[in-house]
Ligand SMILES: Cc1cc2nc3c(=O)[nH]c(=O)nc-3n(C[C@H](O)[C@H](O)[C@H](O)COP(=O)(O)O)c2cc1C
């Protein structure tokens with residue numbers, strides 16, 4: 001079973017990650033991981049920090065001759081923000097000594113983890129909450145999950161995401177999206193992300209992309225922020241990953257947890273999802289056919305999962321991200337020290353991080369699929385898994 005853990009603060013020296021349970025013999029390089037790290041930094045609506053961070057994870061263990069050895073893979077990625085001496089982060093984030101004159105942060109931002117985090121840990125300064133709740137952590141999460149992504153790719157399973165909606169701008173319905181994504185998915189889901197990456201808002205429709213950009217521009221000018229909806233497609237899956245027998249091994253349940261475990265995600269659906277609740281059954285369920293010696297479906301409205309198991313069709317997951325909490329135009333808050341009603345203070349921030357978050361969502365689903373795959377075809381080495389996979393699917 002692949003497990004990973006991240007450590008590190010947003011403005012500390014750097015982020016650390018450990019990925020454990022990766023079979024031996026998987027080809028892996030730092031450069032392959034960097035592809036997704038660079039992608040996570042791009043997107044219209046990003047804040048100033050992404051312009052100077054140069055995210056790259058160095059692998060310090062678990063690899064020999066560009067192949068995994070079965071042991072934990074550890075990675076490190078420095079924060080450039082820490083090295084920039086203008087903000088004085090080495091003093092603010094000093095791990096040993098409390099320096100004089102460091103201003104406490106006592107104005108919690110609605111929508112961020114500030115207030116509840118400080119209440120929970122009994123901090124009189126929000127700084128420690130900001131440092132760990134920040135989505136800076138997703139840089140290392142993407143690095144860790146890229147290992148699982150690489151494993152899946154080895155077995156022909158690809159993942160690709162794109163933006164469906166930013167604020168009030170988006171597609172009109174399910175079929176409109178399928179018309180664009182289905183032909184791309186035939187060549188593997190990576191062709192979806194590669195086409196979406198051509199747009200700086202990661203939307204596959206050019207007209208919508210231009211409108212989304214305008215929407216972000218407008219909300220930025222107002223000092224506000226935006227969220228939206230994205231879709232992740234996974235192709236090349238065998239039938240039967242997951243379980244109908246065990247509640248905690250249902251693939252849809254595990255995918256939802258991975259998405260909801262990501263900063264700012266407020267909902268997830270599989271296939272038609274919420275829309276299926278307002279339609280009659282014959283407009284929802286995917287009719288079964290038998291063609292060229294195998295079972296097929298006329299449609300894929302269930303998004304590739306039935307009974308908690310992969311049907312063999314592309315898995316389609318949609319997630320919603322709330323608008324960014326840090327905004328130039330302040331919201332009302334209360335000073336935690338004085339209890340005075342006041343306004344939030346602005347710190348540098350993304351205005352709309354949805355195009356970047358798509359890469360995070362693509363990443364976090366990878367270990368879930370990899371583990372379901374390992375549960376069915378698992379072994380200690382890639383060679384052994386290849387043999388198991390071949391035997392089972394012949
Ligand atoms: C890729 C990404 C970038 C984000 N950038 C910011 C940001 O610049 N400013 C901000 O206030 N929140 C940002 N967020 C959202 C906060 O991290 C998130 O709202 C916060 O951790 C509270 O968690 P919750 O929204 O899950 O309740 C970002 C989230 C993601 C996924």
Ligand SMILES: C=C(O[C@@H]1CC(C(=O)O)=C[C@@H](OP(=O)(O)O)[C@H]1O)C(=O)O
Nearest residue numbers: 047049133134135136139347348349350
């Ligand atoms: C650093 C990243 O995102 C950060 C996520 C984030 C938050 O509150 O979640 C707040 C901002 O941090 P800062 O104030 O240092 O600019 C974002 O830039 C990143 O994605 O790598």
